[in-house]
Amino acid sequence: EVQLVESGGGLVQAGGSLRLSCAASGSGFTFDDYAIGWFRQAPGKEREGVSCISSGDGSTFYADSVKGRFTISSDNAKNTVYLQMNSLKPEDTAVYYCAGDRTVAAGMHPSSYEYWGQGTQVTVSS
Numbered sequence: 001e002v003q004l005v006e007s008g009g010g011l012v013q014a015g016g017s018l019r020l021s022c023a024a025s026g027s028g029f030t031f032d033d034y035a036i037g038w039f040r041q042a043p044g045k046e047r048e049g050v051s052c053i054s055s056g057d058g059s060t061f062y063a064d065s066v067k068g069r070f071t072i073s074s075d076n077a078k079n080t081v082y083l084q085m086n087s088l089k090p091e092d093t094a095v096y097y098c099a100g101d102r103t104v105a106a107g108m109h110p111s112s113y114e115y116w117g118q119g120t121q122v123t124v125s126s
Contacts, residue, residue, distance in 0.1 A: 002026040002034070002115040004098050009120030012088055016124070020083040022098030022117060031079040032056070035106040037113055038072060038083045040094035040122075047097070049108030051083060056104055063108065066092075088124045095119040 008020040020038070024031055037052035051062045051072040060072050071084040081098060097120075099106075099113035106112040 002029050002100055004100055004115055004117035006096065006098050006117040006120040009096060009122045011123045011125065014088060014090055014124055014126050016088050017084070017086045018088065018122060020085065020096055020098075020120060020122075022081045022083075024079045024081070024100060029079075031074075031076050033102050034100045035103050035113075036072075036074065036081040037099045037101075037106060037108065038081075039097045039099060039110055040092075041097070041119075042094040045094075047110050049110070050096070052106060052108055053081060054105040059105065061108060085122070088122075090124045090126045092122060093124050094122060096122050 003025050005023045012018055035055050038050040039047050040050050041047040053060050053072050069087045074081045098117045100115040101113045
């Protein structure tokens with residue numbers, strides 16, 4: 001069983017920054033074997049992919065809406081994936097989730113991921 005715990009959400013003004021963390025753990029869990037994705041869900045909207053990072057070569061992918069503003073990275077020694085969010089906009093307001101799947105690259109669709117964290121709220125005020 002894999003556990004994912006997000007942290008770092010909060011309230012920030014437009015133009016500000018936040019860094020989300022996703023700490024992974026579990027019996028027999030090997031961080032290097034898992035692709036990790038960040039997703040978000042705003043009220044009344046479907047969950048959407050924000051960014052993901054592949055296991056192995058660490059390839060990264062971003063939704064068009066966050067390209068140039070968000071950066072995903074991983075610290076394998078800490079079993080943690082980060083999402084640095086800069087130049088935040090009110091439309092970035094959502095609950096942010098990290099997800100993991102034991103594969104090389106899981107992509108940006110929620111159905112591709114087996115394990116999910118509980119989410120962390122990000123609110124960007126105008």
